[in-house]
Amino acid sequence: MRLVADKLSSARGGRDLFAELSFAVSAGETLLLLGPNGAGKTTLIRTIAGFLAPRTGEVRLEGGPADHTLSEQCHYVGHLNAVKANLTVAENARFWSRFLGGARGRLEMALKTFGLSALRDIPAGYLSAGQKRRLGLARLLLAERPIWLLDEPATSLDSAAQQVMTGAVNAHLASGGLVIAATHAPLGFAKSRDLQLGTAAEPA
Amino acid sequence: MSAFWQLVRRDLLIAWNEGGTLGVALGFYLVVVAMLPLGLGPDLNLLSRIAPGLLWVALLLAALLSLGRLFETDFEDGSLEVLATGPLPLEAMVAAKGFAHWITTGIPLTVLAPVLGLLLNLPLEAYGVLIATMLAGTPAVSFIGAIGAALTLRARRGGLLLALLMLPLYVPTLIFGIEAIGAALADSETFMPSFLILVAISLAAVVLAPLAAAAALRAQLQ
Numbered sequence: 001m002r003l004v005a006d007k008l009s010s011a012r013g014g015r016d017l018f019a020e021l022s023f024a025v026s027a028g029e030t031l032l033l034l035g036p037n038g039a040g041k042t043t044l045i046r047t048i049a050g051f052l053a054p055r056t057g058e059v060r061l062e063g064g065p066a067d068h069t070l071s072e073q074c075h076y077v078g079h080l081n082a083v084k085a086n087l088t089v090a091e092n093a094r095f096w097s098r099f100l101g102g103a104r105g106r107l108e109m110a111l112k113t114f115g116l117s118a119l120r121d122i123p124a125g126y127l128s129a130g131q132k133r134r135l136g137l138a139r140l141l142l143a144e145r146p147i148w149l150l151d152e153p154a155t156s157l158d159s160a161a162q163q164v165m166t167g168a169v170n171a172h173l174a175s176g177g178l179v180i181a182a183t184h185a186p187l188g189f190a191k192s193r194d195l196q197l198g199t200a201a202e203p204a
Numbered sequence: 205m206s207a208f209w210q211l212v213r214r215d216l217l218i219a220w221n222e223g224g225t226l227g228v229a230l231g232f233y234l235v236v237v238a239m240l241p242l243g244l245g246p247d248l249n250l251l252s253r254i255a256p257g258l259l260w261v262a263l264l265l266a267a268l269l270s271l272g273r274l275f276e277t278d279f280e281d282g283s284l285e286v287l288a289t290g291p292l293p294l295e296a297m298v299a300a301k302g303f304a305h306w307i308t309t310g311i312p313l314t315v316l317a318p319v320l321g322l323l324l325n326l327p328l329e330a331y332g333v334l335i336a337t338m339l340a341g342t343p344a345v346s347f348i349g350a351i352g353a354a355l356t357l358r359a360r361r362g363g364l365l366l367a368l369l370m371l372p373l374y375v376p377t378l379i380f381g382i383e384a385i386g387a388a389l390a391d392s393e394t395f396m397p398s399f400l401i402l403v404a405i406s407l408a409a410v411v412l413a414p415l416a417a418a419a420a421l422r423a424q425l426q
């Protein structure tokens with residue numbers, strides 16, 4: 001399985017972000033998107049997830065199951081956590097698990113991995129920013145999907161939670177998944193390659 | 205299909221936990237209808253003649269209050285993006301949310317309407333027809349409103365824009381809803397045709413509105 005981007009170009013608000021960008025990520029690999037603010041990291045991730053149409057080029061998955069679209073095989077964890085404030089932690093997780101078609105046993109495992117078991121009956125609105133982030137990341141484990149798209153995944157996580165996330169990502173890579181992550185801080189993911197965005201941009 | 209019902213279930217659960225949204229819609233309906241006799245004077249004949257129209261117009265306004273939030277909360281907390289990567293086509297996602305909105309707003313407003321009919325001296329024999337026409341017409345209110353909610357998702361003060369965009373589209377529902385009640389009261393044969401057209405409008409809205417709303421949402425997610 002290989003995720004291939006072929007000559008992608010994208011512009012936001014009339015400003016060119018990247019042009020003719022080509023790369024490939026194979027199963028078991030991580031691609032780290034690096035670059036200054038506004039370099040187009042989020043735009044690239046949202047393009048792969050299928051929310052944005054690229055101006056030219058295409059993204060395709062080679063060797064994946066043919067009956068699913070690319071975006072149905074992606075876990076997208078963006079800046080927002082997709083957590084409902086007036087549902088409890090367990091209700092939030094249960095909804096995403098069932099909606100995304102995850103296996104039953106994974107729910108407890110996901111909550112436990114991210115240290116949320118003790119908080120399961122608390123409305124998610126009372127969680128701290130880091131705990132909400134953990135709940136957002138727990139979605140990655142609720143349903144099995146080969147491609148993980150992470151946009152600044154370490155935001156507001158403490159160092160222990162960052163290690164948990166790194167462990168989850170490395171386990172995903174070891175089981176044949178692939179990860180594309182935008183980041184400013186080093187994340188310690190295995191088998192990672194860097195893709196520098198926005199180097200051509202003038203440092204105005 | 206299970207993802208569809210899971211989404212309906214979640215929206216019902218959120219509405220139940222929140223409570224406030226429904227309370228505001230019901231309270232607004234009550235206040236608007238209670239104010240009207242004060243403005244129009246205590247002419248019972250006049251009130252009972254215009255009661256069906258007043259109840260329908262006030263119901264539309266009350267439903268619009270909560271329609272603005274239909275996709276907004278999911279958009280703000282990032283759920284909409286995750287829903288878009290889910291196994292459900294965006295059209296079915298819109299349909300699930302529209303259906304949940306009908307259950308949490310359309311049905312409670314319909315149930316409240318006969319109570320408010322008392323304030324307007326609505327003839328007793330009209331109550332059954334009132335409930336029937338509102339049950340038949342409110343799906344169109346929720347589903348057509350979903351188009352407006354999707355279109356105004358990222359607009360500041362989208363609620364006002366939503367009302368401006370959507371109220372004209374409610375004209376057919378309004379006309380046939382009121383016409384059906386009037387015909388039933390006058391024992392006229394035109395009740396069935398009006399009622400069936402009302403049902404047809406709702407069915408068409410349930411099928412077609414998700415297509416339009418999903419197209420609008422795709423543009424909003426860009």
